Amino acid sequence: xxxxxxxxxxxxxxxxxxxxxxxxxxxxxxxxxxxxxxxxxxxxxxxxxxxxxxxxxxxxxxxxxxxxxxxxxxxxxxxxxxxxxxxxxxxxxxxxxxxxxxxxxxxxxxxxxxxxxxxxxxxxxxxxxxxxxxxxxxxxxxxxxxxxxxxxxxxxxxxxxxxxxxxxxxxxxxxxxxxxxxxxxxxxxxxxxxxxxxxxxxxxxxxxxxxxxxxxxxxxxxxxxxxxxxxxxxxxxxxxxxxxxxxxxxxxxxxxxxxxxxxxxxxxxxxxxxxxxxxxxxxxxxxxxxxxxxxxxxxxxxxxxxxxxxxxxxxxxxxxxxxxxxxxxxxxxxxxxxxxxxxxxxxxxxxxxxxxxxxxxxxxxxxxxxxxxxxxxxxxxxxxxxxxxxxxxxxxxxxxxxxxxxxxxxxxxxxxxxxxxxxxxxxxxxxxxxxxxxxxxxxxxxxx
Amino acid sequence: xxxxxxxxxxxxxxxxxxxxxxxxxxxxxxxxxxxxxxxxxxxxxxxxxxxxxxxxxxxxxxxxxxxxxxxxxxxxxxxxxxxxxxxxxxxxxxxxxxxxxxxxxxxxxxxxxxxxxxxxxxxxxxxxxxxxxxxxxxxxxxxxxxxxxxxxxxxxxxxxxxxxxxxxxxxxxxxxxxxxxxxxxxxxxxxxxxxxxxxxxxxxxxxxxxxxxxxxxxxxxxxxxxxxxxxxxxxxxxxxxxxxxxxxxxxxxxxxxxxxxxxxxxxxxxxxxxxxxxxxxxxxxxxxxxxxxxxxxxxxxxxxxxxxxxxxxxxxxxxxxxxxxxxxxxxxxxxxxxxxxxxxxxxxxxxxxxxxxxxxxxxxxxxxxxxxxxxxxxxxxxxxxxxxxxxxxxxxxxxxxxxxxxxxxxxxxxxxxxxxxxxxxxxxxxxxxxxxxxxxxxxxxxxxxxxxxxxxxxxxxxxxxxxxxxxxxxxxxxxxxxxxxxxxxxxxxxxxxxxxxxxxxxxxxxxxxxxxxxxxxxxxxxxxxxxxxxxxxxxxxxxxxxxxx
Numbered sequence: 001x002x003x004x005x006x007x008x009x010x011x012x013x014x015x016x017x018x019x020x021x022x023x024x025x026x027x028x029x030x031x032x033x034x035x036x037x038x039x040x041x042x043x044x045x046x047x048x049x050x051x052x053x054x055x056x057x058x059x060x061x062x063x064x065x066x067x068x069x070x071x072x073x074x075x076x077x078x079x080x081x082x083x084x085x086x087x088x089x090x091x092x093x094x095x096x097x098x099x100x101x102x103x104x105x106x107x108x109x110x111x112x113x114x115x116x117x118x119x120x121x122x123x124x125x126x127x128x129x130x131x132x133x134x135x136x137x138x139x140x141x142x143x144x145x146x147x148x149x150x151x152x153x154x155x156x157x158x159x160x161x162x163x164x165x166x167x168x169x170x171x172x173x174x175x176x177x178x179x180x181x182x183x184x185x186x187x188x189x190x191x192x193x194x195x196x197x198x199x200x201x202x203x204x205x206x207x208x209x210x211x212x213x214x215x216x217x218x219x220x221x222x223x224x225x226x227x228x229x230x231x232x233x234x235x236x237x238x239x240x241x242x243x244x245x246x247x248x249x250x251x252x253x254x255x256x257x258x259x260x261x262x263x264x265x266x267x268x269x270x271x272x273x274x275x276x277x278x279x280x281x282x283x284x285x286x287x288x289x290x291x292x293x294x295x296x297x298x299x300x301x302x303x304x305x306x307x308x309x310x311x312x313x314x315x316x317x318x319x320x321x322x323x324x325x326x327x328x329x330x331x332x333x334x335x336x337x338x339x340x341x342x343x344x345x346x347x348x349x350x351x352x353x354x355x356x357x358x359x360x361x362x363x364x365x366x367x368x369x370x371x372x373x374x375x376x377x378x379x380x381x382x383x384x385x386x387x388x389x390x391x392x393x394x395x396x397x398x399x400x401x402x403x404x405x406x407x408x409x410x411x412x413x414x415x416x417x418x419x420x421x422x423x424x425x426x427x428x429x430x431x432x433x434x435x436x437x438x439x440x441x442x443x444x445x446x447x448x
Numbered sequence: 449x450x451x452x453x454x455x456x457x458x459x460x461x462x463x464x465x466x467x468x469x470x471x472x473x474x475x476x477x478x479x480x481x482x483x484x485x486x487x488x489x490x491x492x493x494x495x496x497x498x499x500x501x502x503x504x505x506x507x508x509x510x511x512x513x514x515x516x517x518x519x520x521x522x523x524x525x526x527x528x529x530x531x532x533x534x535x536x537x538x539x540x541x542x543x544x545x546x547x548x549x550x551x552x553x554x555x556x557x558x559x560x561x562x563x564x565x566x567x568x569x570x571x572x573x574x575x576x577x578x579x580x581x582x583x584x585x586x587x588x589x590x591x592x593x594x595x596x597x598x599x600x601x602x603x604x605x606x607x608x609x610x611x612x613x614x615x616x617x618x619x620x621x622x623x624x625x626x627x628x629x630x631x632x633x634x635x636x637x638x639x640x641x642x643x644x645x646x647x648x649x650x651x652x653x654x655x656x657x658x659x660x661x662x663x664x665x666x667x668x669x670x671x672x673x674x675x676x677x678x679x680x681x682x683x684x685x686x687x688x689x690x691x692x693x694x695x696x697x698x699x700x701x702x703x704x705x706x707x708x709x710x711x712x713x714x715x716x717x718x719x720x721x722x723x724x725x726x727x728x729x730x731x732x733x734x735x736x737x738x739x740x741x742x743x744x745x746x747x748x749x750x751x752x753x754x755x756x757x758x759x760x761x762x763x764x765x766x767x768x769x770x771x772x773x774x775x776x777x778x779x780x781x782x783x784x785x786x787x788x789x790x791x792x793x794x795x796x797x798x799x800x801x802x803x804x805x806x807x808x809x810x811x812x813x814x815x816x817x818x819x820x821x822x823x824x825x826x827x828x829x830x831x832x833x834x835x836x837x838x839x840x841x842x843x844x845x846x847x848x849x850x851x852x853x854x855x856x857x858x859x860x861x862x863x864x865x866x867x868x869x870x871x872x873x874x875x876x877x878x879x880x881x882x883x884x885x886x887x888x889x890x891x892x893x894x895x896x897x898x899x900x901x902x903x904x905x906x907x908x909x910x911x912x913x914x915x916x917x918x919x920x921x922x923x924x925x926x927x928x929x930x931x932x933x934x935x936x937x938x939x940x941x942x943x944x945x946x947x948x949x950x951x952x953x954x955x956x957x958x959x960x961x962x963x964x965x966x967x968x969x970x971x972x973x974x975x976x977x978x979x980x981x982x983x984x985x986x987x988x989x990x991x992x993x994x995x996x997x
Contacts, residue, residue, distance in 0.1 A: 041959065043967045107972070112911050112934065113927070116969030147865055147875070150915030157918075157927040163972055193865040193875070261967050263908060330958035336950035338736065338747070340729075359729075360949055360957075364942035365935075365965065365974045410965045 002318040004030045006430055007306045008325060009293050009346065010333070012037030013416055014401025015325035016276040017086060017423030022323075023283035025431045030317055031285065032308050034292035036273065037331055038402070038415070043261040044235070044268020045121040046097065047409075048079060048417030050105050052367065057101040057119045057417070064414055069374075069406040071418045074381045078421040083120070086420050092282075093275035094243045098126030106131070107164045107174055109138075109232060111149055111260050113157025115164055117413070122268055124237060124246045127230055127258030131172070137229035138176040139255060141217060144185045146195045148262050149234040155181035176229065184220050186213045200236035201267045204245045210238070214252035221254050228255075235259035235268050242271055291315060293346060296322070302396045303347070321396045323426045324385075325419075328376060328402035328409070342375050344403075349385045349393055352378045352405040369411035376405030382429045383422060398426035451645075455481045457821055458633055458648035460620055460662055462486075463493035464596060464807050466654035467603035467614075468814030468833065474610035475836070476822060476829035481612065481646060483635050485619035487892045488604065491722075492656050493596045493807060494895060495757030497679050497713035498706040499690060500524060500532060500594035501808040504539055504564070504587070505697060506783065507556035508549065513784050513809075514560035520809045521590060523834045525846070527811075531599040531838075534846040535705055537591025537690035538572060540583045542741045545695040550585045553694055557589065564589055578686040578743050591690040593706050595847070596807060597895040602838035609839065618644075623651075623665045628797045630666055639887065650821050653801040654814075656760035657722035663801055668794045670801060674722040675759035677714035678731045680948065681752040683903045685710050686743055693742065700738025707898065708849070708871070709752060712739045722758045727947045750952040752905060753944030762786060762803035785813045787820050798824060867916065868909035870902020878916055886921070890914065890937035906941040907960035910934060911968065931973045938964065 008019045011033035022029040049060030049072070058080075065076035072079070080101060087097050099120045107115035108128035121129055132138075138158065142151035157163060164175035188209065189195060204210050221231065237259055238245030249257045261268050280287060291308035297316075298304060306317045326333030326346065334342045340357035344350075355371030377385050383398040400422040402415055409415030457473050459466050462484025470482040484490075503517035525532060541550040557564035565588045572586035573579060604614050615635075621643070622634040633646045653662040663670035685705040693701035699715045715731045732754055740746045785805030790796040802817045815831045822829065837844070852872040856864055865875035881896045882888070890906075890913055893899050899913060900906035914934040918925065945957055964970040 038962070041963060041967070047966070110967065110969040110972075112914075112968045112970065112973070114969035114972040116966070116972070145865075147867065147912050147915075150912075150919055152922050153915045153918030153927075153930060156922060157930065157973070160927060165972075193860070263911070263963055263967065266967070328958070329954055330962055332955060336954035338733070338950050340950075360946055362946075364939055364961065365970055367971065367975070410961060413966070415966075 002320050004028050004317050004319040006321040006323060007032060007317045007319040008323040009033070009306065010037060010325035010327060010331070010401070011273075011287060011289050012039055012325060012327055012331060012401055012419065013272075013276070014419035014423040015323065016273070016280060017082070017420050018323045018325060018398075018400050018426045019285050019287070020089060020276065020279050020283060021424045021427030022430065023280060023285035025427065027427075027430065029280075029285045030319075031280065031287040032291050032293055032306060032317065033287075033289045034332065036289060037327060039266075039269040039273040039276075041264030041266050042269050042415075043116075043125075044266060044272050045118050045125060045261075046083065046416040046420070047118070047413040048083065048101055048120060050117045050119075050413035051411065054105065056104055060105075060412070060414070061101065061417065064407075064412055067406070071404045071407050071422060072414065073406075075418065075421040075425065078425050079417050082421045082424040083417070085424065089279045090272075090275045093278040095271055095275040096123045097121065098123050099129050109140075109154070109158055109260060111154065111234065111262050113154040113163070122271070124242070124259045125235070125261065125268065127256045128232070128260075132174065132176045133228065134173075134177060135228055136176050137178040137180065137227060139180050139182050139221060139224065139229060139231045141182045141184060141231050141233050143189075143195070143200065143234065143236075144183050145189060145192045146197075146200060146234065148197060149260070151181035151183055154232075155179045180224070182220055182224070184217050186216060196265075197234065197236050197262050197267050198239075198265055198270075200234070201239040201242075201270075204236060204238040205241045207241070207244065207248070210245055210248055211252070214249055218252050218254055231255040231257050232260050233257055235261045235266070239267060239270060239274075288315075296347060298394075301392065301394055303394055321398070321430050322394075323398050323400055323423070323430075324377075324403060325400040325423065326403055329372070331402065333403040334375060342372075344377060347385070347394060347397065349377050350387050351375060367411070369408050373408040373410055374406055376407070377403050378405045382433075383426050398429055400426045452632065452647045453481070453644060454647045455479055456648070456825065457481075457650045457652060458483070458646050459652045459654055461491070461653065461655035461658070462488040462600070462604075462614065462616060463491050463654065463656055464489070464600055464603070464810035465493075465656070465802055465805065465813050465817075466652075467600040467607070468810045469652055469654055469802070469817050470607040470612050470614060471603040471610075472814045472818040472831055472833050473821060474607040474612035475832050476818065476827055478822075478825070478827060479611055480607065481648070482604070482607070482614040483618040483620060484614070484616045485638065487616050487888070487895060488600045488614075489597045489895055491658070492757045492760060493600060493810075495755060496596070496677070496807055497702060497711045498593045498595070498704045499702065499808070500592040501806065502537055502589040502591045503560055503562040504537065504557060504589040504591065505692060507560045507562055508552065509696065510783065511556075511560050514562055516784070516809050516812060517806075518560065518562045518590075520812050521592070523811060524594070524808070525592075527834070527837050528599055528602060528841060529844050529846045530841045531595045531602065532846045533593045533595075533705075533848065535592050535689050537589045537692060538576070539587040539589060539692045539694040540572065540579065540742070541585040541694045542580055543582050543584065544741050545693055547584075549696065550587075550694045553587055557587070562589060576687045576689055576691070578745065579691065580742055580744050585694065587694065591692070592846075593690065593704050594807060595706075599810075599838075601896070602840055605839045606836075620662065620665065625667060625796065628791075628795055630796060630799055648798075650798040650800070650824055652817060652821060653799070654817070656803070657758040659760065659762070659801050659803050663790070666790070666796050666799050668790050668796055668799065670788065670803070671762075672722075672803065673761045673763060674719050675761045676717045676719045676725050676756050677759055678717075678727050678735065678754060678756040679711050679713040680732065680735050680739070680754050682710045682712065682746075683708075683750045683752045686746075686749060691742055698738075700735040701742075703739065703742060708902065719758070725756060725758070727754050727756055729947065732947055750903070751948040752903065752953060753941075754947040755944050760803055760805070785809065785816075787813075787816050789820055791824075800824075867912045868897075868899045868902065870904055870909070871898040871900075873897045873899045873909070875916065878913060879920075882917065882920060890917075890933055891940050894937075900937065900941055904956060904960065905945055906937055907956065907963065910937050910941070913937075935970070935974060938970075
């Protein structure tokens with residue numbers, strides 16, 4: 001008798017979405033992951049589709065859906081309902097988002113003083129999404145002793161309107177009227193060095209301390225004089241008590257605050273993961289992070305068990321179905337070989353790789369991207385992996401997230417949309433097909 | 449152009465040899481100027497495997513070079529201890545190496561006064577368990593690892609202390625001859641574009657693989673055979689000792705532990721242009737294949753990057769081409785150096801070139817060159833560089849691996865600002881370098897501090913260092929210049945990762961690319977024009993790129 005209806009391998013956005021959807025449908029689900037995933041180093045926002053030239057996520061989505069071989073070619077109708085569904089689940093866990101797929105993609109500032117385009121951000125980052133009024137200024141506020149946010153450099157860079165994308169077709173500027181830098185010494189940590197984002201986030205979880213800290217920032221802002229505007233802060237405003245911390249910031253500060261995501265570990269990403277995990281546990285799902293899946297047991301074209309290397313011994317999860325959400329190259333779901341090929345290490349699935357044997361592009365940030373980016377596992381519309389001739393390799397395995405072939409999450413900014421849509425579809429497919437196979441097949445598999 | 453600057457000696461080239469020459473001549477009382485077209489140690493001196501030769505490598509084929517190496521090895525341990533990690537070295541016979549070479553090795557070492565001990569293989573494997581257990585014999589020699597940039601800085605500092613001047617980022621653009629002498633040399637400041645005219649009594653070219661190009665400006669033909677050597681950097685020290693194959697010198701036969709990494713060298717490919725060469729996948733594969741004979745698990749270890757240097761090979765009378773080496777050059781060319789007095793044969797009396805050689809013998813090369821220059825200028829002072837310890841050599845002990853950590857602890861440990869975690873570069877170390885060297889690039893900072901040389905290859909420290917620079921220089925530095933500093937360094941670090949982009953390092957590269965594009969939006973700076981309103985056709989890869997293969 002299987003211990004799980006479905007085992008999800010990988011605890012990134014795709015795997016967690018699939019697991020929540022499965023648990024929501026009443027399945028017994030286990031998430032097993034080697035470690036934390038892209039949530040912990042990405043921005044905490046949801047990038048659905050922002051290929052160059054697209055004006056909104058919906059517009060970008062439609063464009064990517066027209067590319068043969070792109071996951072959106074068969075997933076695009078799932079994206080909108082899946083995102084709405086996930087937002088509701090995250091909101092229950094205290095993590096709310098602003099924006100939608102239809103509003104224009106806007107340039108929001110980053111912690112190197114550049115911009116990126118977004119339309120769906122956590123509430124704490126959403127202050128950057130609103131169009132700038134003609135008299136609005138931006139204060140970039142850093143914390144003394146924190147090495148991952150340099151307000152002087154950021155402000156100097158953001159003073160250039162072209163960094164924000166110049167003006168709109170209507171002639172309105174996309175940038176604030178002025179950008180200035182501010183560094184504050186916060187109580188209790190003044191003189192400290194080598195502060196990390198995590199350390200600061202945990203300090204902001206203390207309600208008494210943060211009231212004092214926001215008081216210091218508010219006083220510094222008032223000394224700068226009146227006038228409308230917003231204040232950009234490093235994304236460290238609380239972890240466990242983030243919602244209340246951000247509300248305190250809004251109340252205390254004379255300018256509209258918003259967080260700017262940082263280099264990893266990403267505090268907004270940690271919040272996202274924590275909300276996903278809470279959503280999963282609320283539905284009875286189980287999760288084991290730090291247990292690397294080392295092999296699977298199979299019977300014919302079905303996976304019957306997933307074996308993870310736990311602390312003292314291997315742990316065997318007998319299962320009727322597997323969602324493989326191990327990520328792409330960055331996540332370790334695909335491993336590059338010296339000969340320029342990629343392998344999928346767990347099931348040995350055939351990897352579609354348009355860049356096989358080639359070197360990467362000479363320019364690391366080539367706007368056209370690297371061909372290798374589009375590598376991944378080809379599936380049918382039910383997300384079952386297929387071989388080069390289109391035959392299903394494993395009938396009870398579904399692929400979700402950045403392991404899917406045909407997407408370029410760097411150049412197309414579509415990774416989160418693909419993850420959520422494919423994760424939820426994988427769950428739906430298992431519900432539809434019935435993850436539990438006939439009993440005799442399980443028996444056959446158990447002896448394998 | 450305004451005034452003409454008169455100096456005793458103009459030295460062209462800021463590698464170890466040029467730095468050694470300016471130190472040597474300055475100590476003999478001459479007022480010198482050294483010019484280097486880029487930063488110090490950006491040419492061959494900074495692009496080698498990091499070995500301080502014992503001489504063992506040359507005992508069988510080139511006894512003279514071996515004798516020079518061991519003599520200089522002993523001198524450098526005395527005058528430059530802070531630049532040396534006393535790793536010791538092994539010559540090991542793998543099953544792929546000829547037995548008779550090992551039979552004659554110890555005797556050849558003794559003949560060249562290179563200290564050697566044959567050690568039981570069990571003892572070797574106890575000390576270096578990652579080595580191939582099939583190794584049959586092992587000889588211990590006094591190899592070590594030598595930090596080139598620190599060595600160059602120390603030589604330059606001593607030259608300055610003795611009244612000479614050095615200018616990085618100054619390129620020689622023209623020479624004017626009057627009769628049998630170079631009368632003036634025009635030098636352009638690569639950063640400001642200003643041209644200065646120098647009137648030297650003598651000119652020394654210590655420009656290594658570029659010596660032919662420099663000589664041509666003086667109307668002298670000098671045929672160099674630049675030899676490219678490719679090396680691979682692993683992110684761990686699988687050995688704490690230098691390991692050489694006990695066989696005739698060949699590709700991929702040495703591993704040198706350097707700071708926190710290990711470097712596998714080298715290949716040998718003759719090239720035409722020392723400024724234009726790439727690294728081939730075949731070279732990387734060859735190095736891996738040969739390296740696996742020393743360390744069987746090498747393919748499971750993580751590679752950080754590949755890089756290449758250009759040997760300043762020179763041969764007065766090239767031998768006829770052979771079947772093995774159709775060009776008649778390459779490994780057959782002596783690694784010894786030659787001081788070329790361009791007086792009698794070439795008709796330029798005040799011009800000397802130093803070619804060939806190796807980092808280990810840089811001081812001797814400098815001494816011999818300085819002797820020739822002094823004879824021309826009627827200077828009778830003797831060379832003192834072998835006796836006087838270089839500046840900033842601490843308490844005379846050699847460098848040790850825990851050095852950085854000890855400094856970090858002394859600065860406050862956990863509360864010291866670490867800008868580069870991989871290489872433990874603190875804010876104060878970075879500030880110290882910038883105080884002295886600004887304006888400079890992050891690549892210059894890297895050579896001075898090792899910033900960005902660890903596993904993430906600049907992924908996490910680059911924007912911090914750029915932030916520090918931007919905040920220090922906010923009044924004088926436009927944001928476009930900061931963009932350039934950031935982008936150039938990321939591109940430079942990427943260049944070395946590209947030839948070995950597989951396994952863990954490909955994963956790291958993807959992580960860094962994801963951070964910089966997805967979270968930090970570097971595309972907006974790289975474009976120089978924001979990300980919005982790109983014409984669709986130009987910006988979007990065609991649907992064909994997405995076709996199912």
